[in-house]
Amino acid sequence: MLFQLWNRPLAAATRAARTRERLGDDLIDKLDRLHDGVLRTGVVTESDLRMAYRKSLEQEQRNHLNPWYAIGILLFIMLATPVFFGTIHFILGVRCFLPNNYLVWEATRPISDCGFCSSVQGPLILQNLTREEFAPFAYSSQPIIIKNAVAHWPAAKSLNFTYLKDLYERTPGALDEDCQFLHFRSDFKSLKEVFLMSDQRANFVGGSNQPWYVGWSNCHPTVLEELRKLYPRPHFLPEDAEMPNTDYIFLGYEQGAFMHLDYIPRLMWQAQLQGNKSWILAPTPECDHLCHSFSFYVEPGDAVLVDTRIWYHGTSIPKGQFALTIQSEYG
Ligand SMILES: O=C(O)CCC(=O)C(=O)O
Ligand SMILES: [Fe+2]
Incomplete structure (x- = not known):
């Protein structure tokens, strides 16, 4: 039947x-x-x-969820996210800190196997060393501080807010270049606005109640060429390491960068040129049960190496103090 x-x-x-x-x-x-x-x-x-x-x-x-329907939704989210942030940028003039990349990266990054962090309790602290001595650590995902590695750079003496402002203002087109600008917690929408702030605020005179902290990529070729006269390629990096043709500058008072992962292709190095800076590093959430968060601070002259693609990282500057850093990548 x-x-x-x-x-x-x-x-x-x-x-x-x-x-x-x-x-x-x-x-x-x-x-x-x-x-x-x-x-x-x-x-x-x-x-x-x-x-x-x-x-x-x-x-x-x-x-049964139609697979074409699911793929359609996924494609829509991937296309709509940058359009959404582009619109916010257009309407408010705010260039968000990585969010369109960041969201996509968060949603699509590979789940880590926690091997990078399971035995790490803090940064490896090395004294200034040669390229050969550094070779065994060069591509490690263990965070590293190299004490006194960049203290001899001319930039440690000559680079400051006024120098940067003069350089950008006298270089035609430098402030119009669409280089990445990171405003972090400050109220600036562009590098142009940063250089328009009053001298009093720029120098945090009398503990001005308006701290600021920003970062940007110095992607304008003339600016990059001028700045690179003040600092060499870090002497400890492997000779054949690939480097990008743009670097970053981070500077300001008190505030630092909020916790984030970077969407970059290589490992990160930083030269702490002025001031002290505290770093906090945290493993990716899937490794919380195996790995630890930790913090450390760096002093003027130190180099910092962190794989910022897999370690969540945030920074802060001690109260009332200024910090200036050059940052780039190698790999
Ligand atoms: O130096 C800072 O304050 C932030 C640096 C950062 O986010 C990075 O190097 O990826
Ligand atoms: Fe970062």
């Missing part, structure tokens, strides 16, 4: 054979007897059963 309901001959026969295979003959016989019994009551007819069967099939189809 069960099979009389499926009266499209070939398909029904194949389906019946598959069902028998799946469920076993015993169970099928029991179901047949059950259906016969139900029909004999006269309360349920064959067409009722057919209708119930059709409805159950429709319900089953509704329960």
Whole structure:
């Protein structure tokens, strides 16, 4: 009786054979007897059963998420996210700190196996050393501080807010270049605005109640060339390490960078040129059960190496103090 309901001959026969295979003959016989019994009551007819069967099939189809529909939603989110942040940028003039990359990176980054952090309790602290001595540590994901590694750079003496302001203002087009600008917690929307602030605020005179901290990529070729006269390629990095053709500057008072991961292709190095800075590092959430967060501070002249793609990191500057850093990548 069960099979009389499926009266499209070939398909029904194949389906019946598959069902028998799946469920076993015993169970099928029991179901047949059950259906016969139900029909004999006269309360349920064959067409009722057919209708119930059709409805159950429709319900089953509704329960299965169409894969094309899921792919469509995913593509929509991936396209809509940058459009959303682009619109915010256009309307408010705020260039967000990595968010469009950051969200996509967070959503798509590989889940880490925690090998990078499971045995790390804090940064490895090395005294200034040669390229050969540094070689065993060069591509480690263990955070490293190299004490006194950049104290001899001319930038440690000559680079400051006024120098940067003069350089950008006298270089045609430097402030119009669409280099990445990171405003962090401060109220500036662009590098142009940073250089327009009053001298009093820029120098945090009398503990001005408006601390600021920003970072930007010095991607303008003339600016980059001028700045690189003040600092060499770090002497401890492997000779064949690939370097980008733009560096970053971070500077300001008190505030630092909030916790984030970087969406960059290589390892990060920083030269702490002026002031002290505290770092806090945290493993990715999936490694919370195996790894630890920790913090450390760096002093003028120190180099810091962190794989900022896998370590969440944030920074802060001691109250009332200034810090200036050059940052770049190697890999
Ligand atoms: O130096 C800072 O304050 C932030 C640095 C940072 O986020 C980085 O180097 O990736
Ligand atoms: Fe970062």
